Amino acid sequence: MESKQPNIPAKFLKPYDPKVTEEKIYKSWQESGFFNPDTCIEKGVTRADAPVFSIVQPPPNVTGTLHMGHALATTLEDIMTRYHRMRGFRTLWIPGTDHAAIATQSKVEGIIYKEEGKRRQDLGREELLKRVDAYAKQSHDIIVSQIKKLGASVDWSREAFTLDDKRNFAVRTAFKKMYDDGLIYRGYRIVNWDPKGQTTISDDEIVYKEGTGTFYTFKYSKDFPISIATTRPETKVGDTAVAVHPDDLRYKIFIGKEYDIDFAGAKIHIKIVGDTAVDPAFGTGAVGVTPAHSHVDWEIAERHKLPIVPVINEYARMSVDSPLLKDKKVAEARTAVIEWLKSQNLLEKEEQIPQNIATAERTGGVIEPLPKLQWFINVNKKIASHKNKTLKDLMRRAIGKDKNDVTIIPDRFEKVYTHWIENLRDWCISRQIWYGHRIPVWYKGDQIYCDIEPPKGADWTQDEDTLDTWFSSGLWTFSTLGWPEKTADLMTYHPTSVLETGYDIIFFWVARMILMSTYLLDEVPFKTVYLHGLIRNADGSKMSKSAGAIDPLSMCEKYGTDAVRMSLIVATGPGNDIKMSEDKIRAYKNFSNKLWNITRFVLTSAIGEIYDEKFVAFSPGDAKLVVEQDKLLKEINKEMEEFKYYLVAEKIYAYVWHEFADIILENSKDIFKNGNSADKKSRKQFLLHTLVRFLKILHPFVPFITEEIWSDMPEKNIADKKPLIIETWPI
């Protein structure tokens, strides 16, 4: 059928259809090469000496698919990236994925067990790794396609993976340097053991679950002078001391005395010690010290040189030499000890108290503190090459008001970060899993060898363990830029401009990146940290983990990516959680359609009018509108610089719909009908000016529809036509 308006591309006569548009547009961006700053310089889009804007994508875990949180992060990062690219910066956004060691391995182990009934030991290291790699590859491919679907203008030519060869080299290099500086050490210390995952985990990987426990008060024996209280009677066969406050008048006279006791079928030796860590008001004011199975008790034991007696093994079963308890699971052993106490008339009191259960973040297993030989990063050692500062010092100093410091948005998280550093203990980095960066240490008899490459000669055996996944994530801002090579990328793009991520990984990741970068490169990894909130369901539960989660990709299919992006950005300030609903997404689908129809109206009205960028002969009424618009754009620019995208998106939305469409366009109908020719010309130019301007400033937020409209604006109406992605930001 013939179009009634021959100068208007026919597509504007039908409603906007994101489905036929988005894939095509993304492909055209990719083929243009403008995601890559080098190409932008080569093609004269960006000046070679332009200021730099760089950002690394927080690498999604290759454990599955993207959720709404990823969609929010991707949108925010893409807004920053597109804005700076249009501003003329040398703009680089590096994509990548995270191998996520424990998370991925336990996921694949779960699948294998479910489908084949086999455990990791049944398959062996080689075979399991093959399976995990295959799964990771598949997951990676899905994630990449999803990131594209979301419109991310990332430079795919620089894509990285936390476990690829280059990143592995960076990891080995970092390990070696820290080892040589004495910051990485191997030690027999109490660690958080996850019996379910059969590995250690760091303090930050513990999730505390609220519950109630029974608090038992008892004596070890009839002759023992002091009662103690515990929620874990089964560990008491590992006690080597009773600690009391040194000033506690009730117990002072017993300090220094030692007792041999038969307890629940085991022989224990108890020394009474005085220690200020004991709270005289809690329980009986006396602590049964179990150095092998409690972090606090381990520290007491260190202070008093107490022996360490492990009584629980890696399978959470009793390893103590007592016929009553040996090989029992801890829960069974607890019952057995209570029975025994009752039979001996030693149990004095039972009461229910609230108790936090420590569980492993990834497997849900109940953590069993155990002493083990593991690798640690010493956060309190003075580093000669850093003016005798410790890693804690370096991390603390990186945040602040100084020009070279890291700024966190919102700033309240600076306090959270600082507080975390105060409580930080040595970081246990070795994991007893197979998927990950293998520790670059080799053993031969009692010799130890640590280097980037394996030792020459026979009979060296590499350490079986792998590294905490956050070790490699910590290097991410510079391992992606080629470190340890002194590459042009590293020189140009580091420190990165912004790190955009969720506030829930400020310790896991943000702090570890600051640690690694300040230590290895002597500079901060990024200048600004923008922390977004967590996406929640209507009831406030975490969307990423619940069954009824809204899937971002199916929302993109249904309403268009631009609608999903707008719904995530509007009215969601940094650090605040976001309750997501499908209604909100639908509202912004309507906005896309509005924009589409505005375009139709403007192009129809301005047929034959050539867009003149420098046009100034506006009618008094239009001149006033231009002034108002300039004022709005200046506000918007300020807010873009301040990362207030939620305000900008709302303002543009309100102006485009309720000012431009509802008032200006309506009012134009009258002008085109009754106005004189100068007024008509003025209004045509004003409409074109406004459309051009708002397509540009909307582009970072809704890149697909704006680029699509732009690509089919009649050529004669737009001077110097370039793709919108590299157009110049107005004002």
Next chain:
RNA sequence: GCGCCCUUAGCUCAGUUGGUAGAGCGCUUCAUUUACACUGAAGAUGUCGCAGGUUCAAGUCCUGCAGGGCGCACCA
């Protein structure tokens, strides 16, 4: 125990140096082929958690309290 955040229209949330309240969704009435029904016009709904204080003026600043949520530590 230390610290943080939230509490504004039925729902989800804005409200940037203090100047007697806004958006989206929903609701009511009207318009019926209009650039757009993925629409337009008009409208209703709020002692801005509670109690004090500072100020000419407080949703906004200060103090206390209550409810909800979160982080860290403790959890013998």
